[in-house]
Amino acid sequence: MSTLFPELFRNALPPGIEQAKNIVSAEEEADLIRRINGAALEPFRFQQWLGKRLTHSFGWRYDFTDASLSEAGPLPDWLLPLRERAAALAGMAPDALVQALVTRYDPGAGIGWHRDRPVFEHVVGVSLGAPAVLRLRRRRADGRFDRAEIPLEPRGSYHLSGEARHGWEHSIAPMDASRWSVTFRSLAG
Secondary structure, X not given: OOOOOHHHOOOOXXXXXXXXXXXXXXXXXXXXXXXXXXXXOEEEEEOOEEEEEEEEEEOEEEEOOOOEEEEOOOOOHHHHHHHHXXXXXXXXXXXXXXXXXXEEEOOOXXXXXXXXXXXXXXXXXXXXXXXXXXXXXXXXXXXXXXXXXXXXXXXXXXXXXXXHHHOOEEEEOOOOOOEEEEEEEEEOO
């Protein structure tokens, strides 16, 4: 719950959000961070702009310059145990999560309001490093927004599906500390 603007946020989360705490140990978190830092990270590209966060896709890659989806290199072995845990949270078979995006958010980096592209269905994120808040909003008929927040604790995971995935936008405000994430996605049927 926001302490700065409590009237903007409500306790009720939209349907389609699940969370799990501590899906990896502190040692696993340190190893995942090391491996993400060792991946071929590049600045996030959206049309002609470069984002402050660094990313690398496995399995499938969505290109925001031409709105295309293409195959990327396979998920590395070091992501497979994490994918199994993410799939368990989502109630899916691990091989249904065919895309993984690893991201490093250096201080000052965040992610603006968006919905994941419609080529993807389920979204399962794992948060590493600094804690963050996943902000959600949905425009109402009167032009105002319904809002909600989900705390993202280090080593925790969240799953977005249904209304939360398709009816709400989400974002993460720029932070003062480094954070890493692994986001698994299934393809839309």
